[in-house]
Amino acid sequence: MSIKRFSAAFLASVAAVVGIWAGFFPLSFHEFFPFPGWGWVSRLGPYNEHLVRDYGLSNLALLIFTVWVFRKPTTESLKVLGGGWLVYSSFHFLWHMFHLAAFPIWSRIGAVFSLALILVFSILPMIPERKKA
Template sequence: MSGLREAGRVEVGGLAIRAGLWFLALTEVVVGVWALFAPAGFYAGFPAPGHPWVSLLPPYNEHLVRDVGALSLALTVALVGAALRPERRLTVVVLLAFLTATVPHAVFHTLHLHGFPAIDAMAQTIGFALQLGVGAALLVGVSRRRVVHSSE
């Protein structure tokens, strides 16, 4: 038996699952590094110059922005761990943690688009839909993925 099978762990990481986990990790690391290490710049300039989504929801609070950065980096660590070793249980837990943070975040922003230019409201909504769609698709894929063990 393989060491993974003996320990009750089953790898489920096909290329699509690993790529999805890396994509989510990339979205989190960008937010995490920027918000944690340059909170005022993140507040004034996320996601791009001329499109200050965070500052459209004042007031600025350095502590909360840094906390968001630290939590995004924590999710990055978990997502990278799952991408490097996509064992079913680990990947499911990481994706549930990601969705637990992202669903309420997306709902809040979807309900607070007043003051946003139409292009920014649409881009933000599409961004959240993409993150949620990838996270949910990965969770379904990992949960349903049939694992075939050869030479047990």
């Protein structure tokens, strides 16, 4: 499997977990994401069912597109996939970087690492192929 298809599989996995959890179980997502006892979302403000569901269902929309590209990868579709994820994940990453004070140190490290990982996997599908000699 190429790194570009692996990136799509990774991004699809993230979108599926977050999308199903936040979209269909928003209170649980708000209180327990990423693991019980950590409460990353609940540390950022009061519960808002509409906001959490919208976030989850937006991830499910990304999941549909990501799975489609994974199944039928072309140079163009991989670039569009990476671009879409990059727009989404870069703004998500930046927002959280300005709100790290709400977290203890290990949660700060986990948030920065996990959000940066999604950024990296968003960029990989857009890297041009090397010309073969």
